[in-house]
Amino acid sequence: MTARNPATSTPLRIVWVVISLAFVVLSVRVGFGATPKIVTDFSNSIALSLAFGGLVLLTHYLGLLSLGQGALVGVGAYAALHAVNDFGAPVVWMPLAGLLAGTLVGAIVAIPSLRLPKAYLALLTLSLAVAYPIILKQVDGNLPVTLDGEFVAPSWTGIAEEDEHIWELFLVTIYASAALFLVQGLLRGPIGRAFIASRDEPEAARAFGVPVYRLRLYGVALSGGMAGLAGGLLMIPTNFNDFTHYPEELSIKMFALAIAFGGSRLISSVPAALILIFLPVWLIDRNWVVEYGWVGLFKSEGFIYAALLLATAYLTRGKGFMHLFERRKPRNIETAVTTNRGASLVADQLVALENQLNRIEGFVGERPDISSRQEPND
Amino acid sequence: MSLFLQRTFDSLANGSAYAALAVAISMVFRSTGVLNLAQGQLAMFSTYIALVFATGPSPYLKFSSNTDVLGAAWPIWAAILGAVVISMVIGAFTERVIIRPISADPVAAIGATLGLYLLLGAFVRKQWGGRTMFLGSPFPQTVDDRWDIGGARLWHDSVGITLTMIGVLGLLAVLQRRTKVGLAFRAVTSNRTGSLMVGIRVSRVLMLGWALAAGIGALAGGLIAGEINVRPDMMGRLLIFGLAAATLGGLRSPVLAFVGGYLFAFLETMLGGYVSFIDSQVTLVWALLVLIVVLFVRPSGLLPRSEAWQQR
Numbered sequence: 001m002t003a004r005n006p007a008t009s010t011p012l013r014i015v016w017v018v019i020s021l022a023f024v025v026l027s028v029r030v031g032f033g034a035t036p037k038i039v040t041d042f043s044n045s046i047a048l049s050l051a052f053g054g055l056v057l058l059t060h061y062l063g064l065l066s067l068g069q070g071a072l073v074g075v076g077a078y079a080a081l082h083a084v085n086d087f088g089a090p091v092v093w094m095p096l097a098g099l100l101a102g103t104l105v106g107a108i109v110a111i112p113s114l115r116l117p118k119a120y121l122a123l124l125t126l127s128l129a130v131a132y133p134i135i136l137k138q139v140d141g142n143l144p145v146t147l148d149g150e151f152v153a154p155s156w157t158g159i160a161e162e163d164e165h166i167w168e169l170f171l172v173t174i175y176a177s178a179a180l181f182l183v184q185g186l187l188r189g190p191i192g193r194a195f196i197a198s199r200d201e202p203e204a205a206r207a208f209g210v211p212v213y214r215l216r217l218y219g220v221a222l223s224g225g226m227a228g229l230a231g232g233l234l235m236i237p238t239n240f241n242d243f244t245h246y247p248e249e250l251s252i253k254m255f256a257l258a259i260a261f262g263g264s265r266l267i268s269s270v271p272a273a274l275i276l277i278f279l280p281v282w283l284i285d286r287n288w289v290v291e292y293g294w295v296g297l298f299k300s301e302g303f304i305y306a307a308l309l310l311a312t313a314y315l316t317r318g319k320g321f322m323h324l325f326e327r328r329k330p331r332n333i334e335t336a337v338t339t340n341r342g343a344s345l346v347a348d349q350l351v352a353l354e355n356q357l358n359r360i361e362g363f364v365g366e367r368p369d370i371s372s373r374q375e376p377n378d
Numbered sequence: 379m380s381l382f383l384q385r386t387f388d389s390l391a392n393g394s395a396y397a398a399l400a401v402a403i404s405m406v407f408r409s410t411g412v413l414n415l416a417q418g419q420l421a422m423f424s425t426y427i428a429l430v431f432a433t434g435p436s437p438y439l440k441f442s443s444n445t446d447v448l449g450a451a452w453p454i455w456a457a458i459l460g461a462v463v464i465s466m467v468i469g470a471f472t473e474r475v476i477i478r479p480i481s482a483d484p485v486a487a488i489g490a491t492l493g494l495y496l497l498l499g500a501f502v503r504k505q506w507g508g509r510t511m512f513l514g515s516p517f518p519q520t521v522d523d524r525w526d527i528g529g530a531r532l533w534h535d536s537v538g539i540t541l542t543m544i545g546v547l548g549l550l551a552v553l554q555r556r557t558k559v560g561l562a563f564r565a566v567t568s569n570r571t572g573s574l575m576v577g578i579r580v581s582r583v584l585m586l587g588w589a590l591a592a593g594i595g596a597l598a599g600g601l602i603a604g605e606i607n608v609r610p611d612m613m614g615r616l617l618i619f620g621l622a623a624a625t626l627g628g629l630r631s632p633v634l635a636f637v638g639g640y641l642f643a644f645l646e647t648m649l650g651g652y653v654s655f656i657d658s659q660v661t662l663v664w665a666l667l668v669l670i671v672v673l674f675v676r677p678s679g680l681l682p683r684s685e686a687w688q689q690r
Binding site: 059063065067108109111112113115116117118119120122123124126127128130131134135138248252255256259291292293294296297300301302303305306307308309310312313314316317318319 | 407413415476479480483484485486487488489492493494495496497499500501503504505507614615618621622625629660662663666669670673
C-alpha cells in the first residue's frame with residue numbers, strides 16, 4: 001500500500017472520475033426517485049461512510065485497532081443534538097459539534113493507550129463501546145431525545161417542504177464528500193506517508209525524525225473526529241437519539257466491515273457503509289431474522305459478520321479484500337537491471353551457488369554413508 | 379462498619395469471575411501476543427453447555443432433549459466439569475485451527491477472535507434464543523446458607539465460588555512452577571525461538587495455554603451463572619472488568635490480573651454502594667475511568683516499568 005502512486009495512469013484517473021460521477025448521479029437519482037425510507041437509509045450510509053473512513057485510516061494507514069468507532073459516532077450524535085437543543089446552534093452547523101466531540105474523545109482515549117502496546121487501544125475502545133450506551137442512558141434517560149429543529153430546503157432548490165428527506169440527503173452528501181476529499185488529500189501527502197512509515201517501520205521513522213507517538217495520536221483524533229462528524233450527520237436524517245442506537249455490536253460490525261473492505265483509498269469505506277445499513281433491511285425483508293436453528297444461524301447477521309471477519313483474517317491476513325486489487329507489478333524493472341548491472345551479476349552468481357549447494361545436498365542425501373558420518377557433528 | 383463489611387463480602391463472587399477471566403486473558407496474551415476478545419463468549423457458550431447437561435430432557439433447550447447421548451439431568455458440579463472439558467477442547471481447537479495460521483498478524487488474529495465472538499453469540503441466540511435461563515449454583519444457596527460476621531452476611535455460595543477459583547488458580551500456579559509442562563510454558567512465553575531451539579514443542583504448549591484459558595473461563599462462567607443467570611450477553615460486562623483487571627497486570631502477569639479482578643469488583647461494589655449518583659450499571663463506567671487514570675499515571679499497570687516497555 002502506498003500513500004501516493006505517482007504513476008497512476010490517465011485511464012485509471014478517468015475510471016475514477018467516471019465512478020465518482022456515477023455515484024453523484026446515483027445520489028441525485030435516489031434522492032428524487034426513491035421512497036423516503038430508502039433516501040433516509042442512503043443518507044445514513046453516506047454519513048457512516050465517514051466513520052468507516054476513520055476506521056480505514058486507523059487500521060490500514062496506522063495499523064491500529066479501534067473497536068469503539070460506533071461509540072464515537074454516538075458521541076458525535078449526542079454532541080450535535082445537544083448543541084442545537086441546549087445551546088441553540090443552527091441545525092445546519094450542528095455536525096461540527098459532533099466533529100469536535102469525536103476528536104476530543106478520540107484523543108482522550110488515545111493519550112494513555114498509545115503509550116502502550118497496540119492491543120491497549122483495542123481494549124480501551126472496546127470498553128468505550130460497552131460503556132457508551134450505559135452513560136447515555138444515565139444522562140439522557142430511557143426515552144429518545146428529539147432534535148429541536150427542522151431542515152427546510154431553500155426555495156432556490158425547488159424541493160417541496162414535505163420532501164425534506166431529499167434536502168437532508170444533499171446536506172449529508174455535501175458534508176461527507178468535503179470531509180472525505182480533505183482527508184484523502186491529507187493521506188496522499190507527506191502526512192499519509194508518515195502514517196505508513198510509522199505503521200511499517202516505527203523505529204526507522206523515529207530515526208528520520210517522524211514523531212511516531214504524536215502522529216498516531218493525531219491519527220486517532222482525526223479518526224474520532226470523522227466518526228463524530230458522521231454521528232452529527234446521522235442526526236440530520238434521523239432527528240432523534242437514544243441509548244439503543246449505538247450498542248457495542250455496532251462498533252464490532254463496523255470493525256469487521258472496515259478490515260474486510262478497507263484499503264489505501266477512503267472510497268472503500270462506501271461499500272462497507274452500504275452493507276451496514278442495507279444488510280439488516282435485506283434480512284428483515286426476507287423474514288430471515290425470525291428463523292431459528294441451524295438455518296437461522298446461517299441466515300443471521302452475526303454469522304454473516306463472523307464469516308466475513310474469519311474470511312478476511314484467512315484470505316487477506318487482515319489486510320482487507322480491497323488489498324487484493326491493489327497489487328501492482330513493480331515498475332521500471334528493466335531500468336533497475338541495467339543501472340545495477342554489478343548487483344544483478346552478484347545475485348546471479350549467488351543463485352548459481354545455491355543451485356550447486358542444493359545439488360550437493362541431494363547427492364549427500366542419496367549416500368547414507370556420507371550423511372551418517374555428518375550427523376553427529378550437526 | 380457492618381455495611382462496609384457486607385459490601386466487601388458482596389464483591390467476592392464477582393471478583394472471582396473477573397479474576398478468572400483476567401487470568402485467562404493474560405495467559406493467552408502473554409504466550410501468543412493475541413488479545414482474545416472471545417474469552418467471555420467462550421465462557422458464555424460453555425455455560426450453555428453446562429445448562430444442557432444440567433437440565434436433562436427439556437423442550438426449551440435443544441440438544442438436552444437427546445437422552446440417548448446425555449441421559450438424565452446431571453448434577454450441577456458434573457455439568458460444570460463436563461462443560462469445562464468441552465471448553466478446553468474448543469480452546470485447543472481454536473488455537474490450532476483459527477489462531478495459529480494467522481498468529482503472525484495481530485490485526486488478523488484480533489479479527490479472528492472477534493469473528494469467534496460474533497459466531498458464538500449468533501449460535502447461542504439461534505439455538506437457544508435470547509431468554510434468561512437459570513442454572514443454579516453448585517453451592518448451597520438458600521437464605522439460611524450464610525454466616526453472620528460483624529453484622530454482615532457472608533453467603534456460602536460466595537465463599538464456595540471464591541475458594542474454588544482461588545484453588546484452581548493456585549493449582550495453575552503449581553502447574554506452572556513445579557511441573558515440566560509449566561516450565562515449558564514459561565520458557566515459551568519468555569523466549570519462543572529459544573524454546574524451539576532447545577526442543578520444546580512450542581505449538582503444543584500454546585495449544586495447552588489456550589485450552590487452560592478456555593477451561594478457566596468456562597469454570598468462571600459456570601460458577602457465576604448461579605448469581606447472574608444465563609443469557610447470551612451475560613459475559614459482556616464481566617469481559618470488560620476482566621480486561622481492565624488484566625490491564626493492571628500489564629496483560630502479562632496472571633498474578634496481578636488475579637489481584638486486579640478482586641480490586642475492580644471491590645471498587646465496583648463500593649462505588650455503587652457509597653456514591654449516591656452511581657447506580658449499579660454506571661459502576662462500569664467509573665471503573666473504566668479509574669483504568670484510564672491508572673494508564674495515564676502508570677502506563678505499565680502494576681508491572682515494573684522495564685518489563686512493560688519490552689512489549690512495545
